[in-house]
Amino acid sequence: SPLTEVGREDDENQTLVTLTKGFYLGKYEVTQAQYEAVMTGNANGLSSTPSGFSGNPNSPVEQVSWDDVQVFLTELNDAESQAGRLPDGWSYVLPTEAQWEYYHKDLPFIYKNKI
16 A cells, blocks of 8 residues: 555555456445345355344345355356356456455545445
């Protein structure tokens, strides 16, 4: 991160990165209802309703680990591919740090602290 960034830690370094491919980033968080629809019956034994705020199907899913998200993405990619809604060579993934920073830098200032 830049030396002037608020909250920058002493152990952070700024690294030049070049994004060589375009990418899409979802506009909204994955909702509890979407997560449940994908994860119900998953072979990994993960809860399809991990939220600490259950009963809010349109709220973002939370209380999931990075590993849980990888299972979710595998299940989602399989389902979307089988349904013919995911073009060959495409997949849902978490954004890289570089993709997230690229997206975040162009947000209007009023939104930067609300995501």
